[in-house]
Amino acid sequence: MNTLVLDRRRVLAGSGALVVSFSLGHAFAQDQAAPAPSPPGSLKTSPYLDSWIRIDADGSITVFTGKVELGQGFKTAFQQVAAEELDVAFASLKVVTADTALTANEGYTAGSHSMQDSGTAIQNAAAQARELLVAEAARRFDLPADRLRTENGQVLAPDGRRAGYGELVAGDVLHVQAQATSRLKDPATFKVMGQSVPRVDISAKVTGGAAYVQDMRLPGMIHARVVRPPSYGAELVNCDSSAVEKMPGVVSVVRDGNFLAVVTEKEYQSVKAMRALSAVAKWQETARLPDQDDLFKVITGLSSQDNVIFERNDPSVVGQNTIEATYVRPYQSHGSIGPSCAVAQLDGDTMTVWTHTQGVYPDRQAIAEMLHMPPAKVRCIHVEGSGCYGHNGADDAAADAALIARALPGRPVRVQWMREQEHAWEPFGPAMVTRLKASLDREGKIADWTFEVWSNTHSMRPGGAGCMLAAQHMAQPFKVPAPKPLPLPEGGGDRNAIPIYSFPNAHVVHHFIADMPLRISAMRALGAYHNVFSIESFMDELATAAGADPVEFRLKHLDDPRGRDVIAKAAQEFGWRGDQKAAPGRGFGFAFARYKNLAAYCAIACEVEVNRETGRARLVRAVAAVDSGQVVNPDGLTNQIEGAIVQSMSWTLYESVSFDQRRITSIDWQTYPILRFSAVPDDIAVHIINRPGQPFLGSGETGQGPAAASVANAIANATGKRLRNLPLTRKRIKDAIDA
Amino acid sequence: MITLKVNGRDHQVDAEPDTPLLYVLRDDLALNAAKFGCGLGQCGACTVIVDGKAVLACVTPMVLLEGKQVTTLEGLGTTADPAPIQRAFLDEQAAQCGYCIAGMMMRAQALLMRNSSPDDDEIRSELEPHLCRCGTHMRILRAVRRAAGLMNRADLSTESGAIR
């Protein structure tokens, strides 16, 4: 098999872009009319190697990714991947993240796709780049390529001759399209991948280095604060800003319809001016929000498009013992610790926006549309913000900054959202209802299974200016685009609605609700959080009805061997025994899911303590097992799973957005409390099942659902009472115990 | 003009007396560590040390700071020469997005300056004002314990004023 997949003469003929048609030739050689196999990951959409790897004449190497660092450690992971396949020292590379002027368009950093898409692209591009450099060295040394080896950024010949990558690079050697397959390194020889390399960004974060978009200070930068309406759809009927314009440091009051902002020289002046401006702004409010106390009725009462998304029938199997349950999830908030922020500058006819958006290309398109500018004249550069956990206020802050910057050409404008604004205006994780019904046969196996989920879409991300608040509030507003369901197999509200277990009869329905009484969009795990919570709670309810151990019960219905491994591992490391009985006041719980049924596997066993006097539940310890395919950075993965467990515990025990008939009322940490240290568990242990050579599986969201169900199951085990309405608050637990 | 002593140096700052310290640190002095998380004293991301005690910079106006010494994370150490608390957080990789971490570290530093061997309950209690949304709590606790170990082993003085 010819491992050198490129026609080197053609490639190295000199400057100019060269396209290697090997992929097509290969296809023809196979005598198939089938289309050429596409290269893996994001190479599919950005096939040129130099979209990913750039090597300069001085040997310095830059890796480009269209994904962004959200605090998951991706910059580091990508650096590891590239370093490994290029055979260079980890520290000799630099990673550049999403920038519409520099990197490939990889859509959003979301859905746990980054390793699968970008990581894979980088891995393959780096491997193929290395091959090209070896090929060039072989040409110069007049030796066969397979006599050469690479080490530390150099190609080495057996006779001692060597050439650094920088020397070998000539012209557009890397401006070639990627091949469908690459010769990847054998995982057994990994030096950097699979190691817990310390993250490249933490050093600055613990010493006060500039690390976030909030830390940006451009020359001449001015500060802005937006005065947001008090409720959805409010109209600004009067605003006499003359007094505010005279306040110290005020540069401008910007108004465009219902969009109102004030700009000042110094930051605190902006805060004071915002308060003053808010006091003189008169709004007419018309919002009518639904009843927050009966979300079941609200959600199931909205009209829906009903789709059967899974159907399986085996009439020979009949169940006798049938149980039903309904689970409800409230609206929940991303609750980013750092309220959203963006910097924008209109320089001539080019608008540059520095933003912590998850998608610089969609954001650019939306901002260009909002400003009636050609997209090529808008540049969006990702700079880290605080953790976003999905679509928070980042894109809106970017739009705010761009709109204000347009009014003040030449000057960099920094918009910082206030805490109350982030809480009130971010798009929430949608409220959801699930209804489950199942029957057990004589042997205690599930004979039939019905699952219905009611939900909004889980993505109202830009593309489309109408997704951004500034564009919705302008005098010539953009309409909010019609929401669409996210297609399976990934899904949105129906993510993980199809069970991974095998049931002889199964019927899964997705009731897609277009009407959005509250502003919603994507929040970590999307529908999978509630769907897995429901499925895994219900599996326990069925196990109880069958008199079976929860772990055994799951294994009885699961064929997927990697899923079985993860379940066994978590149970074993936890010390799960079929005959176990928790200490008084305590309970054990177990849950498992494969995120999206195609990403990472995660099983979690936990122990919870419930105070019968007060109803207070506390996670005592959790043990997780995770299978992410080939692991790049074990510590990074562990960090993500620990974080997912703690965050999901907070969602599950405490969190719900509150609102009255007109306004969102959970607008700060008093009114939207999240986990504090007093409730942090004693111990969390994460066990990774590494699968060297296997594809990367997205892991950033895999823990959310299992953690929720595991805790719920442990509470049920501790109290004998099953709770199905999220959040499982102290009061709800106490009322259940008292009942 | 107000004189503010930060990390051992005097600064002349053009700020009104009601300006919270957080904005002076970030806007006037270009210091990054203390963060705007809420501006309401609810999340701890803005925590710095004033005269040896941890304070929330977002609700500490300049008028309270006359004659006092402010220490920020930048004043504890650098990448090249990190303080024990910074070394510990690095070693434990105690950060995900990292936005809350500077505030946590300053609170922990103030604790360790008064109590060089806090037990787990004391550390949790001390950090109660602080929020971390990413769920890095376990590592943060480990990092604080580790820092205590580093400080005790080095047998550093913990008199007020001797920050490290």
Add this chain to the structure above:
Amino acid sequence: MTRSGVIIGVLAALVVGGAAFVFAVVWQPAIATIDPSQQTFANDLVKRGRALAAIGNCSNCHTARGAKDFAGGVAVPTPFGTVFSSNITPDADTGLGRWSEAAFRRAMRDGIDREGRHLYPTFPYDHFTHVSDEDDRALYAYLMTREPVRAAAPANRLSFPFDRRPLIAGWKLLFFRNETYRPDSSKSAEWNRGAYLVEGLAHCGACHTPRNALGAERASAAFSGGDVDNWQAYAINARSPSPVPWDADALFAYLRDGWHPDHGTARGPMAQVVANLSSVDPEDVRAIATYMAGVFGQPAGDRRHDAKTVLAEVKPMADRASEANRAGASIYAAACASCHESGRALPYGGVNLALSTAISGPDPRNLANIVLSGISPREGERSPIMPGFASSMNDDQVVALLAYLRARFSDQSAWTGVDRVVADARRTQVATLGTVAASRQPPADSAQRDKP
């Protein structure tokens, strides 16, 4: 018989009789132990007992911070030394496990433990004596079904002669009336229920009534104010210092929710009281409010009547106060006004300080406590958060602020000795936060009371 013989004889008789009398009063018999495993209780009785225990605020004294419920060990400072609360879990050796119901009732009724020893009146049996047998039965059922905890309370730290329990008998002779509440037929059933609860289980007077030199409540000054853990328990009768007078509706809302827009948020030991009352049948809270409204009485003619009037009257004082207290004025404007003048509704916005009893009250202790420690969040529940300023303000700054607040927001004369109060407050906050559960439990938002 000679006269001296008669005198000696009378004296001897007196001494012997006195001794016999004293012996009869001091010495109390032990009540036999019971086998705890023999007892079962009806669910309803236990539930009733739970509600009564909430009214009685038992957990506040009998649960140390961070320790197991009802296991005792809370240090209660008194002018005579420190008394530690006992373990009232059903543990057989260190708690009530071997107490019969009769023994429990005797403790509540007469202040005598199972073994016959007199209990220190730190345990307010001078109030609990009013509790009916039925209610005692329910409380007993509740306590005996709690989780037993093995924990012996630390020994009391009392100086001689107060460490001699027999002395309590004398105290009882002087100050203690063993009696059950008798309803007043001229008043409504609700008022009587309120009186029964307030004078009995809720023992409001134990904090809110001043005590004499021997530590007994001064009956003639009922509800005229008292001290608890370095907090002032305000007068809750006609001498109430609150800018807006209390009425039954306001009391009901405050006791049930823990805050009221015309008065502020419950702080200090009262925070735990309202937290407990939030779980109680609202009818009982209504009854307490009705009775206490009567105790407050109608406000005197010259007292300002509602919040609006108070706020209007306070406005002109601002400039004068700022002139006299420049430092305090600028601290207030910079550190307090953004929350306390935001217009955001209670309990999440700061109360307008013109309505604050802490500022109009007789001494600055409560205000100093609040300014220093703020309000901590309640775990996982919507609740107010106020930053504490102990670390960012030194004593001079706190003193200046307090003086300014007094001048600006009340029409009372200036406090004296504020610097000493602030220094004491700083010291005590550090000490009591370690043992008292109270200040860590702010009330949750009333609008969320019955919601998750």
